[in-house]
Amino acid sequence: MRGVKISELQTPALLVDSADFEHNLSTMAAALPGARLRPHVKAHKCTALAARQELAGHPGFTCATVREVEGMAAAGLGEDLLLANEVLEMSRLGHVCANHRARVTVAVDSEAVVDAALAGGVREVLIDVNVGLPRCGVDPADAGRLADYARSKGLTVRGVMGYEGHVVGLESRPTREEMTEQCKALLLKAHGDVGGELISAGGTGTYDINTWATEIQAGSYALMDTAYDKLGLPFRQALSVLASVISVSPGWAVADCGLKALGMDHGNPTVVDGTTFFCSDEHITFIPDEDHAVRVGDRIRVIPAHVDPTVAYHQHLWLTDGDDVLEPWPVDLRGW
Amino acid sequence: MRGVKISELQTPALLVDSADFEHNLSTMAAALPGARLRPHVKAHKCTALAARQELAGHPGFTCATVREVEGMAAAGLGEDLLLANEVLEMSRLGHVCANHRARVTVAVDSEAVVDAALAGGVREVLIDVNVGLPRCGVDPADAGRLADYARSKGLTVRGVMGYEGHVVGLESRPTREEMTEQCKALLLKAHGDVGGELISAGGTGTYDINTWATEIQAGSYALMDTAYDKLGLPFRQALSVLASVISVSPGWAVADCGLKALGMDHGNPTVVDGTTFFCSDEHITFIPDEDHAVRVGDRIRVIPAHVDPTVAYHQHLWLTDGDDVLEPWPVDLRGW
Numbered sequence: 094m095r096g097v098k099i100s101e102l103q104t105p106a107l108l109v110d111s112a113d114f115e116h117n118l119s120t121m122a123a124a125l126p127g128a129r130l131r132p133h134v135k136a137h138k139c140t141a142l143a144a145r146q147e148l149a150g151h152p153g154f155t156c157a158t159v160r161e162v163e164g165m166a167a168a169g170l171g172e173d174l175l176l177a178n179e180v181l182e183m184s185r186l187g188h189v190c191a192n193h194r195a196r197v198t199v200a201v202d203s204e205a206v207v208d209a210a211l212a213g214g215v216r217e218v219l220i221d222v223n224v225g226l227p228r229c230g231v232d233p234a235d236a237g238r239l240a241d242y243a244r245s246k247g248l249t250v251r252g253v254m255g256y257e258g259h260v261v262g263l264e265s266r267p268t269r270e271e272m273t274e275q276c277k278a279l280l281l282k283a284h285g286d287v288g289g290e291l292i293s294a295g296g297t298g299t300y301d302i303n304t305w306a307t308e309i310q311a312g313s314y315a316l317m318d319t320a321y322d323k324l325g326l327p328f329r330q331a332l333s334v335l336a337s338v339i340s341v342s343p344g345w346a347v348a349d350c351g352l353k354a355l356g357m358d359h360g361n362p363t364v365v366d367g368t369t370f371f372c373s374d375e376h377i378t379f380i381p382d383e384d385h386a387v388r389v390g391d392r393i394r395v396i397p398a399h400v401d402p403t404v405a406y407h408q409h410l411w412l413t414d415g416d417d418v419l420e421p422w423p424v425d426l427r428g429w
Numbered sequence: 430m431r432g433v434k435i436s437e438l439q440t441p442a443l444l445v446d447s448a449d450f451e452h453n454l455s456t457m458a459a460a461l462p463g464a465r466l467r468p469h470v471k472a473h474k475c476t477a478l479a480a481r482q483e484l485a486g487h488p489g490f491t492c493a494t495v496r497e498v499e500g501m502a503a504a505g506l507g508e509d510l511l512l513a514n515e516v517l518e519m520s521r522l523g524h525v526c527a528n529h530r531a532r533v534t535v536a537v538d539s540e541a542v543v544d545a546a547l548a549g550g551v552r553e554v555l556i557d558v559n560v561g562l563p564r565c566g567v568d569p570a571d572a573g574r575l576a577d578y579a580r581s582k583g584l585t586v587r588g589v590m591g592y593e594g595h596v597v598g599l600e601s602r603p604t605r606e607e608m609t610e611q612c613k614a615l616l617l618k619a620h621g622d623v624g625g626e627l628i629s630a631g632g633t634g635t636y637d638i639n640t641w642a643t644e645i646q647a648g649s650y651a652l653m654d655t656a657y658d659k660l661g662l663p664f665r666q667a668l669s670v671l672a673s674v675i676s677v678s679p680g681w682a683v684a685d686c687g688l689k690a691l692g693m694d695h696g697n698p699t700v701v702d703g704t705t706f707f708c709s710d711e712h713i714t715f716i717p718d719e720d721h722a723v724r725v726g727d728r729i730r731v732i733p734a735h736v737d738p739t740v741a742y743h744q745h746l747w748l749t750d751g752d753d754v755l756e757p758w759p760v761d762l763r764g765w
Contacts, residue, residue, distance in 0.1 A: 103518065103765060135710055157711045178711060179675040180685070181726060182439065202676050205725035227706065228714050229676040229683050258709065339515040340538055340565040347565050349516070349765075353741040357694040358708065370563065372694065373594070374471055374737050375493045375514060378564050389541035390517060401710050405689040406741065408764055428744055429439060429685075 097418040099411070100392065104337040105350040107407045108394075109142075109422070111414045113331035114315065120327050121314050122149040124301055131155045131175060131293065133312030136401050138426035139410055140168035142315065155293075155310040159185045162197055164426040171195025175219065175293065177254055177310060179206045179229050183213020190214065198251055202231040207243045217249045219291060222283045224255035224276040233279045237286025252289030255280035256310065261298030264323050273302045281305065298324055318400040320359045332410075334362070334395040334403075336377065338387045344380065346387050350395050351375040356402025365394040433754040435747070436728065440673040441686040443743045444730075445478075445758070447750045449667035450651065456663050457650050458485040460637055467491045467511060467629065469648025472737050474762035475746055476504035478651065491629075491646040495521045498533055500762040507531025511555065511629065513590055513646060515542045515565050519549020526550065534587055538567040543579045553585045555627060558619045560591035560612035569615045573622025588625030591616035592646065597634030600659050609638045617641065634660055654736040656695045668746075669701070670731040670739075672713065674723045680716065682723050686731050687711040692738025701730040 099108065121130060132146045135157035143154060143165065153173030156162045159182050162174050166189045176186065176199045186197050191214065200221040201207045210218055220240050223230030231239050240250045257276040263269050276294070284292050295309035298321065303309060313321050316332040336350035346367075351374050355362050361369040362377070366385035370378040377395060381387050397403040404410070410422040435444065457466060468482045471493035479490060479501060489509030492498045495518050498510050502525045512522065512535045522533050527550065536557040537543045546554055556576050559566030567575050576586045596608040612630070620628050631645035634657065639645060649657050652668040672686035682703075687710050691698050697705040698713070702721035706714040713731060717723050733739040740746070746758040 105765060179683075179725075181673055181675065203725050206675070223678065227678070227681055228709060228712055230678075232678075337517055339517065339542070342559065342563070342566075342568075345563055347515075352692060352694050352735075352738040356688060357692070357738070358688050373564065376564055389515075389539050399688075402688040402693070429441060 094418045094420060098416050099335060099413055099418055100416065102335060102411060102418065104335055104392070105354040106335045107404065107410050108333050108335050108413050109316065109410050110331045111412050111419055113329035114412070117315050117317065117328045117331055118145060118149045121300065121311065122151070125309055126150055128152055129308060131308045131310055132315070133157070133310045134161050134165060134426060136312030137316060137404055137410070138424050139404070139422050140164055140170060140425055141420070141422035142410065143170050144168070146315065153308070155312070158429050160429050161426045162186060163189055166193035166195035174198070176200060177256070177293070179221065181206070181209050183209045183215050187214025190216070200229070200254055201239065201243065202229050204239070204242055207239070207246060207248065211246050211248060217251055218243055219251050219293060220253045220283070220287050222253050222255040222280055224257055224279045225272070226256060226258040228258065230255060233283040236283035240287040250287060250289050252291030252293065253280060253284045253287050254291070254293035255283070256294060256296070257299055257303070258296065261296035262320060263298070266325070269299055270302050273299050277305050297321055297326065297328070313400050316400050318359070318403070319363050319396050319398045330396055332397060332400055333365070334397065336393050336395055338389055338391045338393060341387060341389055345370055345378055346381055347376050347378050348393050348395070349375060350377045354403070354406055355395070355397055356399040356405070358402060359398035362398050363396040365396065367393065430754045430756060434752050435671060435749055435754055436752065438671060438747060438754065440671055440728070441690040442671045443740065443746050444669050444671050444749050445652065445746050446667045447748050447755060449665035450748070453651050453653065453664045453667055454481060454485045457636065457647065458487070461645055462486055464488055465644060467644045467646055468651070469493070469646045470497050470501060470762060472648030473652060473740055473746070474760050475740070475758050476500055476506060476761055477756070477758035478746065479506050480504070482651065489644070491648070494765050496765050497762045498522060499525055502529035502531035510534070512536060513592070513629070515557065517542070517545050519545045519551050523550025526552070536565070536590055537575065537579065538565050540575070540578055543575070543582060543584065547582050547584060553587055554579050555587050555590045555629060556619070556623050558589050558591040558616055560593055560615045561608070562592060562594040564594065566591060569619040572619035576623040586623060586625050588627030588629065589616060589620045589623050590627070590629035591619070592630060592632070593635060593639070594632065597632035598656060599634070602661070605635055606638050609635050613641050633657055633662065633664070649736050652736050654695070654739070655699050655732050655734045666732055668733060668736055670698070670733065672729050672731055674725055674727040674729060677723060677725055681706055681714055682717055683712050683714050684729050684731070685711060686713050690739070690742055691731070691733055692735040692741070694738060695734035698734050699732040701732065703729065
């Protein structure tokens, strides 16, 4: 986009600072090179961004939805896709394997999901083990039995996965370390019963704490948000929403970035050079810092509290360098 | 969609119960017939749904974004569109007026926005007055002055608007009544200074309390959510998310409806026949009621806490009658 400035972008617009983004990718690739990182695409839902992660040396990816698997395979990024989630629409995944010659492995935690995988034409599975997060995953004691069942049906069991989602966001590093150790005991025991080459786990908050998984499923590290920023990780805030000031009153101002441009489950976003007052559907009301008075038409930056559900509202990410727009990246893996 | 059953829909899917929806439209049309209601399309972002509201007798609509105005005009619903929000991209609105022969009126609360309207080719404005919500809107004492300014530039000032957004969601009806009276005093005083045929205000929570506005901007009434449900209004919960159970553990179950399928600013959604535990990006972990045990593959219903940001995540609304899918309604006004 030669010559396009961010001042020309329609707002709200989701910006990715290229220097911060490249810092995040290179920092992670140095810590977890190659297949030691299996980047999670749910954080960005963007094949253009995933292609940069592949260029950084990571051959496989983690997905959360069938749509993400389909889109990644169609974009030529299907060398080793893990759907780290139980799903029932396995025939769509079987279709991906057959038509895109992609490698698709799916998480299973019950005989019902194993049966669905088999019926849908998926050939490779990972046993999803509950390591403490009350969500999906088989009881560690049952992992071996489920693996036996899957193998008895002719499926390849590549190993185990156990996501420590109850740990990754905790601010205290000692607590994260201690709880990750508890997860380790559970998952390695299960892996002993299951076998296979993969022990898949972890996230951005445990990327350098979980040293025993064969691969880490981090996704947020590439863009970051204010929730993860509290953990003191070496990743930079690369994502921001560009918004326009549309109204100024004595004591506050309003910009055009609201609930439909921001994931709100982690609370309010952060206004650069201001304080968030509250968000409405299409507005953010904020109090500008004393030395940063704003006028109608000014642009502000808003830092999301949670990257994943924020990106899912937007059609594009805009890669930027200072005031220049480098590339539009379609958020092409939205929906289901 | 002759013969299609909801059991065939991919999940998560946003369902609209036709009987509840028709009840809501007819109840509102009886209370606020014709132009007394200016339905707000931000709640549903769907021209097919808006067309039903037009059939119910309401000729004009309220929009929150330029994109909503463009889409409504392109769908032939542009007889009288109010963009009840300050925007700066007025040339897109001028284009709508010229190319779709639509009538577009835009809210203004500063000389800067008046100037933008003029430059963009918009000819009609409404003076947006702050009646107590700390967001947009001119001080009531300045409304007449701003109207004079707009008229001096050749714009038509159709009247005033003042949204009591700080009142519409309060659970106590006496409190809503008392605070709406305070808004009345402010807005009618401003209208006295401004003139014009329109006094636009209100929302679903004050639709029968605000008796003095010439038109009410309610939107949520058509679909409803759990936040508005607490107010004891005569509108029914027509909207639900259909989700599939993908995992069952002792004590909880997980379905495929998470943060990217639900607006979360009003808190957790409500699981029918269960209790919400927590939501993740693509999961809802819930505790099934004792007499409603679930198995993998079962379908559940989840009632959103806030309709507007929920709909904005979805590509379709599915109009349903019991187990039958009647029509897919594209959510075609998303984005900006």
